[in-house]
Amino acid sequence: AQSVAQPEDQVNVAEGNPLTVKCTYSVSGNPYLFWYVQYPNRGLQFLLKYITGDNLVKGSYGFEAEFNKSQTSFHLKKPSALVSDSALYFCAVSPSWGKLQFGAGTQVVVTP
């Protein structure tokens, strides 16, 4: 079975500092990995995906993620966090087409 884990319930960072949200995966074969963000009372917004190719994936709103096969990780990063980045972030794996399996989510709090 394929799964992802987000080890941190919450990440606190000061505005302007680097932001990292951690995700590890357990997948047999080549993983299809995704990051989504959810703002209060809203649906999920796609940030980026890794299917194949370069290990560093660039996405929306200045976010990027690094696929690390040896560490089975897919951490989300942003060089300089904004207060508006405060939201709930989900890592997900796609075990089959059209199906996403999500982690429990990490709440990001960016303080001014």
Add this chain to the structure above:
Amino acid sequence: DAGVTQSPTHLIKTRGQQVTLRCSPKSGHDTVSWYQQALGQGPQFIFQYYEEEERQRGNFPDRFSGHQFPNYSSELNVNALLLGDSALYLCASIKGPGGSEQFFGPGTRLTVL
């Protein structure tokens, strides 16, 4: 270009009742997946519809059923509602087969009393 739309936004039902939620996919998308997101948890896959047939199903009881129409819109039906069915129900669309990025609607908040 309209994104994924869902109706209603909120819904309050009592135990034992039945509910129908609706979803219209993003323009150009033909596949719809439904997810249940309980409070404080990540979304859980319910099922996927493509070409008007259920193609995949998650670990949900038969009380959860769905339908896809020729225009690709979809319905999620839940019978014999339980308190535990209270959640945000998300619809996602994808262009298939082969599409990889799912676009999500704003969700329907279902409260079962």
